[in-house]
Amino acid sequence: MNGFNFHRAYSIARKEVMHILRDPFTLTLALGLPVMLVTFFGYAIDYEVRNIRLAVSDRDNGPAARRLKEVFSSSGYFRLVEPGPAGPVEMLDSGRAAAAVFIEPDFSKKIKGGGQAQAQFVLDGSDNSKAAAITGYLPGIQRAAQAKLAAQTIKEPFSAETRFLYNPELNSRWFIVPGLAAIIIGLLAILLTALNVAREWENGSMELLLSTPVRPLEIITGKLAPYGALVLAGVFFVYLVSRLVFGVPFEGSHLLYLAACLLFVTAALSQGLLISVITRQQQVAMQFSMITGLLPSMLLSGFIFPVESMPAFFQYLTMLLPPRWFMAAARGITLKGADLAELAVPFLALGLLSAGMLALAIKKFKTDLE
């Protein structure tokens, strides 16, 4: 009775695959979610915020004011709108404009006289998705306006020429789409397994399964392997779309990428299993997976919000989260072509966390039997 019997594990896996295939609804949704995410992040979301509605109150109407307005509209970021009778601030209140610029009556006169003219720039601080972008654009606008307005250009004694490595055009898709694999694994592997195994506990079929000669480890392997394959199919799909549709480069080794995926999938499946053993109820398992699985993948992994910008406590906390390390490895491999030596830390951390998670899940599963 001792030892791991592949045949028995295989039978469990085959049963599980039949379960999955018998339920085309789940299968469609499980594969549909990655498609939707890739389409959204690749197509709908443009990190360079454009079409910002800028209300202009021009009380100068002189040539310099006109040039300043041209600078705004030709930047490509702003769309100038006439303020209504109630004025620009009212437009910000009602959300009909995201920013406003006030040009004083003597603006052109001051510029012509060689002095310094001021323009007041007011922006809506209630919308984070726009405010940060707008403040980021302002220095550039100011430089462009400076060049257009001033009589002579100021020559800087020194400056720096910037070279962007790995993504010279700063295409945000190259940055976001490779990270999506982490979200998809985090979502599908943890949630699906947690729910699936919790269901077996919920309706008592786990006890039934355990009373058969199949050993716990074989049950675990058999139950998790098909989900691992399903998740990898989702990742493969994301890979295809990102390469073929969005032209995201892949500089590194595919084998290394696969290894990173397998490690992270192991960690995620183990986490799902652990949750299901602890909760044994689908609703609780779902909520638990959301908080310990999906949210960290999306928010604390560096997917959008850089880990280095977080307070020290959260930087240490993220070290315990597999998605953080997978994200580092995935981006390093796809964009930088990093090799195993350069990714030693993420791989080591991912390996340790996966092993730890798996050991914990198996231990909990076994102690629960006794």
Next chain:
Amino acid sequence: MNRTLTAFIKKELTQTLRDVRMRALLFGAPIIQLTIFGLALSTEIKNIKLAVVSQPGDAVFGRVADSFYASGWFVRVGCAPGEDPYELIASGRADAVLLAPKEGLARSAERGDGKMQLLVDASNSTKARAVEAYSKNIIAAAAAREYGARGEPALKFDVRVLYNPAMESSMFLVPGVMGMLVCLITIILTAMSLTREKEMGTFETIVSAPLSDAEVLLGKTVPYILLGLADAALVVLAGYLIFGVPVRGPLWQLALAALALVVNTVSIGTFISTVARNQQQAMLGGFMFLFPAILMSGIMYPVENMPKAVIAAAYLDPLMYFVRLIRNIMLKGGDAYVLWTNLGALALMAVFAAGLAYKRFRQTLN
């Protein structure tokens, strides 16, 4: 209210809240998420790892480098002499490397073309953009300090940020997160708990009880509407107490907006439960709705910036109207035009969603 219905609702609430883990998740999780959002996440890029490669005895460049580190955005990374700067970036030890010109910055600046080179790891494009913007400002300021300002700039912007002058991310995020959490909890809970009854076969018991279809539906959904509203209140309260996020508009507007949203989401959850056959399907179906709804809502990305087809779809997203409402009420103090247009749209959608859910629910009952 009719007594059978009240009892039914009470029973459902007790049942959901009986499990201590469920209580913890329902009321603890929003607080945890809010704290993470408020404390950990900020769109501001900080702690950029910068290495400098200088020529010996170049005091001007040394001072430029110092002003980078003094700015607070950059942290120092050592660079051994003769080390390849590209290798520093490739290995991830540095995010950016500032290279002095070969002859030294002091000499080349005197000739009038001091060109340093800044290598930036652009694998994170947002970060790379921020690094470039910070560097330009720091270098311009350093140049003015070293060689004196060459003429006043002709234009100065006097920037004011309304409603959130310190640009605090918690102020930005609390209203959006509230909408997101309420959606998440109500849709998935409603969908899963109704499907659970189907899965366990207890649904038949309810159907055979002397209750009308409408009573069954109300009894199963009103508890979740109440829980959703409780969570909304909890998030607003926590935002106010922990992060000082204000509620500048009247509370009744806030309550009305939350109610309209929750009726929408609970109806959608009910609808999903009529389609799903088990809880796994219900959960996946919930996400199928939630992901686009959250992405199109304007919480994280501005709606106006999306392609036209997506904008059109966003008009069907109840969360988008709610986010507009809640930002306006909480941070701007409420604007009549924003309130009635968005609340009207939300209410209309709620009536439609509830009607659809009721119709589907009756079909599954019979």
